Amino acid sequence: MSAKDAPPPLPEPLLVEVADSHTHLDMQSGTVDEALARAAAVGVTTVVQVGCDVKGSRWAAETAERYGNVHAAVALHPNEAPRIVLGDPDGWSRQGAREAGGDTALDDALGEIDRLAALPHVLGVGETGLDFFRTGPEGMAAQERSFRAHIEIAKRHGKTLVIHDREAHADVLRVLDEEGAPERTVFHCYSGDAAMAEICAAEGYYMSFAGNVTFKNAQPLRDALAVAPLELVLVETDAPFLTPAPFRGRPNAPYLIPVTLRAMAAVRGIDENAMAEAIAVNTARAFDY
Numbered sequence: 001m002s003a004k005d006a007p008p009p010l011p012e013p014l015l016v017e018v019a020d021s022h023t024h025l026d027m028q029s030g031t032v033d034e035a036l037a038r039a040a041a042v043g044v045t046t047v048v049q050v051g052c053d054v055k056g057s058r059w060a061a062e063t064a065e066r067y068g069n070v071h072a073a074v075a076l077h078p079n080e081a082p083r084i085v086l087g088d089p090d091g092w093s094r095q096g097a098r099e100a101g102g103d104t105a106l107d108d109a110l111g112e113i114d115r116l117a118a119l120p121h122v123l124g125v126g127e128t129g130l131d132f133f134r135t136g137p138e139g140m141a142a143q144e145r146s147f148r149a150h151i152e153i154a155k156r157h158g159k160t161l162v163i164h165d166r167e168a169h170a171d172v173l174r175v176l177d178e179e180g181a182p183e184r185t186v187f188h189c190y191s192g193d194a195a196m197a198e199i200c201a202a203e204g205y206y207m208s209f210a211g212n213v214t215f216k217n218a219q220p221l222r223d224a225l226a227v228a229p230l231e232l233v234l235v236e237t238d239a240p241f242l243t244p245a246p247f248r249g250r251p252n253a254p255y256l257i258p259v260t261l262r263a264m265a266a267v268r269g270i271d272e273n274a275m276a277e278a279i280a281v282n283t284a285r286a287f288d289y
């Protein structure tokens with residue numbers, strides 16, 4: 001392993017304990033115990049483990065049952081729903097998926113997400129939403145149908161909705177408005193600008209900032225963070241993705257939350273303890289734990 005692929009060093013511990021509001025432990029190297037121990041050593045004592053397909057959602061629910069400081073969110077990722085309906089171009093043929101009844105397959109998968117969402121240690125339904133970056137026009141209908149179904153599941157079970165919005169801001173806001181958003185809605189890896197942050201603020205949507213808020217070219221994101229009401233701001237890693245600067249490109253993990261949180265405190269012009277205190281309270285309120 002060359003130095004530039006190596007896991008970044010442990011940052012200085014936070015003095016106020018916080019949560020990583022969105023992570024994928026099942027996609028990271030090492031064991032869950034190792035990841036949680038490393039995170040706890042720097043003050044990241046709670047994580048929300050997010051499932052992206054049926055298998056990952058089952059794993060998230062099981063892991064949350066096993067660890068008191070792991071909470072689960074369950075869903076079919078916006079890029080997973082079209083894959084179920086149309087067939088994975090890298091897997092079985094698209095034609096085959098249609099013959100097998102892709103819409104029925106999506107309904108079956110949603111049924112399993114519904115069952116998992118009822119579990120007491122599952123606090124979130126997501127990540128769901130729209131992704132126009134990875135899913136082309138042929139998958140949009142399946143993606144939107146799946147998004148609407150997840151909103152309904154979240155509301156029926158009284159769980160927090162976790163939104164994945166990639167290059168789809170207006171349509172995500174439209175669908176939320178049409179369906180009626182659940183009481184608690186989190187935009188994970190918030191990617192809108194300051195104008196959208198005002199809309200989210202008016203709707204009471206939480207905005208969870210990931211490592212990309214530290215990237216040089218991410219000024220619009222920092223402008224959004226600067227205007228978001230502090231009580232709606234969360235922090236996440238989305239690990240193993242989006243490692244914060246100066247470690248961009250190296251593997252991400254929950255223990256790197258302090259790096260992003262410190263950058264966020266600088267954007268807000270507040271002390272890191274004040275930022276951490278706000279985030280700790282906000283995350284508990286957002287996920288109702």
Ligand SMILES: [Zn+2]
Binds near residue numbers: 165189
């Ligand atoms: Zn996402």
Ligand SMILES: [Zn+2]
Binds near residue numbers: 022024050127238
């Ligand atoms: Zn994610």
